[in-house]
Amino acid sequence: MLKAVILIGGPQKGTRFRPLSLDIPKPLFPIAGLPLIQHHIAACTKLGECKEILIIGSYTTTQMTQFVNDMQKLYRVIIRYLQEFTPLGTGGGLYHFRDQIRAGNPSAFFLLNGDVCADFPLREMYEFHEEKPNAIVTIMGTEATRQQSVHYGCMVRNGSNAVTHYVEKPNSYVSTLINCGVYVCSLNVFQVMAEAFQKKQDGFYSGNGQGTPHPGYMSWEQDVLAPLAGTNKLYSMQVSSWWSQVKTAGSAIYANRHCLTLHCTRDDVCQIIPDVYIHPSATVDSTAVIGPNVSIGTGVTIKAGVRIKESIILENATVNEHSLIMYSVVGREASVGEWSRVEGTPSDPDPNKPFAKMDNRPLFNTDGRLNPSITILGAGVVVPAETILLNSIVLPHKHLARSFKHEIIL
Numbered sequence: 001m002l003k004a005v006i007l008i009g010g011p012q013k014g015t016r017f018r019p020l021s022l023d024i025p026k027p028l029f030p031i032a033g034l035p036l037i038q039h040h041i042a043a044c045t046k047l048g049e050c051k052e053i054l055i056i057g058s059y060t061t062t063q064m065t066q067f068v069n070d071m072q073k074l075y076r077v078i079i080r081y082l083q084e085f086t087p088l089g090t091g092g093g094l095y096h097f098r099d100q101i102r103a104g105n106p107s108a109f110f111l112l113n114g115d116v117c118a119d120f121p122l123r124e125m126y127e128f129h130e131e132k133p134n135a136i137v138t139i140m141g142t143e144a145t146r147q148q149s150v151h152y153g154c155m156v157r158n159g160s161n162a163v164t165h166y167v168e169k170p171n172s173y174v175s176t177l178i179n180c181g182v183y184v185c186s187l188n189v190f191q192v193m194a195e196a197f198q199k200k201q202d203g204f205y206s207g208n209g210q211g212t213p214h215p216g217y218m219s220w221e222q223d224v225l226a227p228l229a230g231t232n233k234l235y236s237m238q239v240s241s242w243w244s245q246v247k248t249a250g251s252a253i254y255a256n257r258h259c260l261t262l263h264c265t266r267d268d269v270c271q272i273i274p275d276v277y278i279h280p281s282a283t284v285d286s287t288a289v290i291g292p293n294v295s296i297g298t299g300v301t302i303k304a305g306v307r308i309k310e311s312i313i314l315e316n317a318t319v320n321e322h323s324l325i326m327y328s329v330v331g332r333e334a335s336v337g338e339w340s341r342v343e344g345t346p347s348d349p350d351p352n353k354p355f356a357k358m359d360n361r362p363l364f365n366t367d368g369r370l371n372p373s374i375t376i377l378g379a380g381v382v383v384p385a386e387t388i389l390l391n392s393i394v395l396p397h398k399h400l401a402r403s404f405k406h407e408i409i410l
């Protein structure tokens with residue numbers, strides 16, 4: 001029997017995803033029509049042996065209950081949400097809930113960061129892990145550019161794929177093989193974690209906690225993976241399949257494009273340029289032209305002559321006659337007036353650089369100006385007719401009165 005653990009953080013994380021994460025937890029933001037972590041759940045349940053999925057985070061249970069119930073019904077496996085009383089870091093929550101993970105004595109468990117999107121090769125990873133006699137953790141690794149690698153966990157391997165050196169977000173170049181935030185772990189990882197935990201506790205109470213926010217706080221990467229490197233118990237399986245972090249709203253558009261190729265639906269409602277996802281409850285005028293890379297949520301209304309490409313339209317939004325939307329996210333219940341133009345700038349990986357990943361840039365550059373990015377309309381925003389919005393972010397429930405470019409509208 002196998003289990004899976006998905007780390008989803010809490011409301012104080014996902015700052016680069018605001019304002020989209022203000023009214024929906026980032027792990028539930030729809031990518032190709034499905035909540036982000038439903039893609040993880042779908043991948044885990046494809047392995048018949050995976051009998052239980054534990055989601056660990058510090059969102060309230062109220063925010064997660066409906067989703068967990070829906071997923072249990074849909075996939076018929078046990079899914080539980082375990083709430084951290086305070087953010088305990090990537091390792092602290094895992095260690096805190098170790099008894100729940102060990103219960104039933106699974107032969108191993110998958111550990112997945114909730115903020116990545118990928119073709120999760122879980123079966124291959126499990127087989128790879130099983131072949132290594134002393135493996136405690138196997139990390140899914142992928143190639144990045146030299147320049148971008150330093151924003152990830154970096155690994156050096158020997159000829160038998162054992163990780164000899166691991167540095168989390170190094171200050172200078174270490175390796176182009178990066179950690180994808182997807183792991184297979186054997187249960188004896190908790191013995192390693194117990195030692196790491198003891199060290200953290202000693203440090204915390206002796207005053208050497210160095211800014212550790214809570215005695216139960218532990219970093220999976222720094223306190224567990226880094227010390228395991230060089231012991232022949234940490235391995236990395238390198239993959240070349242598609243993978244991306246989902247940190248910014250721009251990366252949601254990028255992930256959407258990839259996942260849509262897997263879940264395309266309804267190609268008969270209007271002129272569609274694949275790939276497009278349209279929820280069955282959406283109303284789309286037959287003269288609209290939609291795609292590529294568009295997903296349209298529940299209850300959305302798209303009127304005559306509308307053109308939408310490279311965008312996500314969230315539930316119950318209305319897009320009025322002849323408006324154009326590209327490289328944007330339109331929030332829940334937002335409305336775009338007729339003949340308006342809502343446009344952003346894509347932040348896709350550089351196609352001319354092999355292994356390039358998305359640059360998850362902060363909202364502002366060093367001179368305090370907004371970095372060009374996709375346009376985001378928060379929930380309930382009203383864009384009047386004949387308005388142009390370019391590279392802007394509009395916070396929820398704002399009724400705009402004119403056109404804007406390169407601005408955050410508060």
Ligand code: GDD
Binds near residue numbers: 009084114151179181
């Ligand atoms: N439950 C819980 N509690 N989850 C957390 C916490 C916490 O206190 N802090 C972070 N997480 C979750 C996040 O929601 C995310 O899914 C995952 O843990 C990793 O989050 P970050 O701490 O933001 O790390 P990162 O994404 O910058 O880097 C990690 O992922 C990269 C791949 O995407 C590292 O593992 C890197 O080494 C790796 O390259």
Ligand code: GTP
Binds near residue numbers: 009
């Ligand atoms: P993830 O996408 O989940 O990794 O979140 P993020 O990278 O957007 O947020 P991260 O926690 O890395 O924080 C980015 C910056 O925002 C850091 O300097 C944090 O200290 C700061 N920050 C995070 N949360 C808050 C918050 O709730 N309030 C304030 N004022 N700052 C925050």
